[in-house]
Amino acid sequence: MNNYMNLIGKRARKASQYKIDTKVKNSVLASYAKxxxxNKGLIIKENTKDINYAKKIGLKENLINRLHLNEKKINDIRNSIISIIRFKDPINHVLEKWRRPNGLNISRVSIPIGVIGVIYESRPNVTSDVAGLCFKSGNAVILRGGSEAINSNRILSKLFRKALKKNKVDENFIQFIDSKNRKMVDVMLSKMKEYIDVIIPRGGKNLVRKVQELSKVPIIGHLEGICHTYVDKDAELKMANRVVTNAKLRNTSICGATETIILHKNIVKKFSNTILCNLEKNGCKIYGEKTLAKFYKGKIFKATEKDWSTEYLSSAVSVKIVNNLNEAIGHINKYGTMHTDSIITKNKKTANQFLKEIKSSIAMHNTSTQFADGGEFGFGGEVGISTNVLPPRGPVGLNQLVSYKYQITSNGKIRN
Known part of the structure; x- marks a missing residue:
């Protein structure tokens, strides 16, 4: 096992040292899209094997839905690759330059990170998205998908390698760990620092926590997405109802789904029945404080301290009532996970204070938290979302998969 993983690491490191020009990169991506x-039929055939296995082991329905590929989803994967072709190559750009009084000409130039390891679950589209983004940004990538999607991931990575070979590029820019053995992940995290420059985990909090605990390699990612939508005293009811419903229920299983709704005390009486009844009518369970029961006519389950720190990832939401904006910001900064938080208000001054003081990597105004997605940001997909304080933060797309170096020239200058 160690030998197998070391071989993958050596191949990735070697591939990452090749500098591929933009024309060749785009040619590889175009070949892959084609x-x-x-091969839609073949991809669906391999995906069916995974679906059958998932049902056999009793995987939850929402996870099976994420795993499932059909013609439309394959078209979406292809379109994502085509959008990456259209993006500017982020490598070898002069980000900044200046001349010093000491005679030095200094440039900061973008370069690839090197080798990226991605550990992920369920969604096979991650294989294509990540491979495309990493390759366009000049990085080699080692992919380790979930065992439930091994056949789908295998065929998608195999086709990418075929596209590389067709264009006379080292196939090992993209490598897939073709094994269900979970110990492969442990080796990747703890024994491959020599080969892997950064690890990106994409999946549930158990996976991310494991990566955070074991990894000897730097990590880009987030543990949980406890996202909030704060409905301010100056909010407009119709907009608040529409945005909150979408933020919670459009897709309850994504990390950008709102998990706590915060209501200003002045609008609870007027807003709570419209907004919360609409959620409950659509199958959402409401956890709230005693105060909420005075105004809300629907069914409320008692909220405990634990609810403010819960990522439900289902049709359930906690509801907090606050006295003012500062209390809302304080609650979010205490219980949130620096993922995505939104304010609904017509008051621009209030909105600006919220946007500035929230610690989150993504702060929103009059917007559904479900937009926390690299594709929606115009990044052509994402390899993940980072809640780290250090960059990159938020959706990690093409332009975030780069580092930089300083290039310095002078006319034979020596330092006194």
């Missing part, structure tokens, strides 16, 4: 089109 192969996705031509």
């Amino acid at each position: 192969m996705l089109d031509v």
